[in-house]
Amino acid sequence: MNKLFQSILKQLLAFLALLLAGFLIIPSQSVGQDLDVPYVPTPDKVVERMLDMADVQPSDYVIDLGSGDGRIVIAAAKRGASGHGIDLDPKRIAEARENAFNSGVDDQIMFMKANIFNTDFSKASVITMYLLPSVNKKLRPELLSKLEPGTEVVSHSFDMGEWKPDKEEVIETNTGSGSHEIYYWVIPAKVDGVWKWSHNGTNFSMDVEQKFQEITVDLSDGTGTNYTIKKAQLQGRRLTVRATNGSQTYILSGRVEGNQITGMMQSHNGDEKNFMKWTASQ
Numbered sequence: 001m002n003k004l005f006q007s008i009l010k011q012l013l014a015f016l017a018l019l020l021a022g023f024l025i026i027p028s029q030s031v032g033q034d035l036d037v038p039y040v041p042t043p044d045k046v047v048e049r050m051l052d053m054a055d056v057q058p059s060d061y062v063i064d065l066g067s068g069d070g071r072i073v074i075a076a077a078k079r080g081a082s083g084h085g086i087d088l089d090p091k092r093i094a095e096a097r098e099n100a101f102n103s104g105v106d107d108q109i110m111f112m113k114a115n116i117f118n119t120d121f122s123k124a125s126v127i128t129m130y131l132l133p134s135v136n137k138k139l140r141p142e143l144l145s146k147l148e149p150g151t152e153v154v155s156h157s158f159d160m161g162e163w164k165p166d167k168e169e170v171i172e173t174n175t176g177s178g179s180h181e182i183y184y185w186v187i188p189a190k191v192d193g194v195w196k197w198s199h200n201g202t203n204f205s206m207d208v209e210q211k212f213q214e215i216t217v218d219l220s221d222g223t224g225t226n227y228t229i230k231k232a233q234l235q236g237r238r239l240t241v242r243a244t245n246g247s248q249t250y251i252l253s254g255r256v257e258g259n260q261i262t263g264m265m266q267s268h269n270g271d272e273k274n275f276m277k278w279t280a281s282q
């Protein structure tokens with residue numbers, strides 16, 4: 001049974017269970033969120049692992065898109081975090097508020113009835129969701145354009161299409177619900193383009209091509225030297241590149257802030273090794 005068939009089967013079973021229980025959420029008529037999203041609770045073990053993957057701390061603000069009975073935001077609040085949940089169904093909102101009160105965390109979190117496509121979630125440090133694949137894909141450009149680089153996104157069961165996860169896990173539960181996939185991403189900074197800097201009178205040019213968090217780098221200097229890229233990694237705002245030519249190796253590590261990268265550069269040439277501040281600009 002391939003992964004696509006498993007995904008389709010899981011959606012059909014979720015809808016069937018929902019229809020039998022009479023819990024189907026009425027779709028919003030507002031622009032954007034025009035698809036039914038069934039309410040199927042996330043097992044507690046999966047909830048905890050989702051929060052573990054994002055390493056939720058008291059300093060975090062967690063927003064759950066399609067929050068249902070509120071269990072993910074409530075679990076985050078029990079770790080000391082703040083946050084809120086968004087859902088279309090007023091019954092689920094009422095249930096979540098009651099659950100938060102009964103758990104003693106209603107002073108840290110809130111729940112609101114809203115369309116996730118018409119809601120400002122840009123200030124979250126962690127986004128969680130359990131939506132359908134079609135909704136995830138529709139939401140993907142919103143997440144990438146509105147969230148700050150470094151924001152963590154965790155999805156139960158469904159991925160984001162061509163945006164590959166940074167981490168992926170399968171969790172087995174004892175509730176009879178079988179295995180559950182969890183997908184994790186870090187919103188990447190925008191680094192596509194040409195970055196330039198000078199070192200010891202030599203001008204460097206680094207051309208970066210970007211697809212989500214995956215990058216391809218070409219590095220050359222003003223003497224016509226081209227470098228072989230041994231490593232090129234982007235996670236959130238953090239960019240790391242290791243480039244070599246013969247005995248010369250440069251290790252570039254910096255934080256992306258708009259059109260500037262600021263960090264450190266190591267230079268290795270045989271036994272001669274040193275480091276210095278590094279700033280590249282577009």
